[in-house]
Amino acid sequence: MSVADAEKLELIRKDEKISDHEFTRELTEKGYLIEESEESRLYRNRYLDFIDSRDKDEIQIFFVTNYSCNFACTYCYQDQYNILIRSLIMRLLMHFSVMFKGICRA
Numbered sequence: 001m002s003v004a005d006a007e008k009l010e011l012i013r014k015d016e017k018i019s020d021h022e023f024t025r026e027l028t029e030k031g032y033l034i035e036e037s038e039e040s041r042l043y044r045n046r047y048l049d050f051i052d053s054r055d056k057d058e059i060q061i062f063f064v065t066n067y068s069c070n071f072a073c074t075y076c077y078q079d080q081y082n083i084l085i086r087s088l089i090m091r092l093l094m095h096f097s098v099m100f101k102g103i104c105r106a
């Protein structure tokens, strides 16, 4: 992006008019520039679609047992994030199996 384009974007961000209609047309075509009312409409529709699909979808549980990283850099100091112990993990899994008994597929 050129400095001139960055300056045009800053003017648009401040809701000021720019004379380069080709620039605004390109931004509009790519979906970067949109009327606020249209953005609100699209957001509302996406949210309603999400609510509909959520009601129909299966229950999914993501259980993060630790935050450890797979890179294993020798200088890493992130060990403290690997704090869940095996017995706690097993208790949580037992709790889930009771909580969702009859709902989950084996």
Ligand code: SF4
Pocket: 069, 070, 071, 072, 073, 075, 076, 077, 078
């Ligand atoms: S420093 Fe630690 S957290 Fe960062 S990438 Fe390496 S292993 Fe992962």
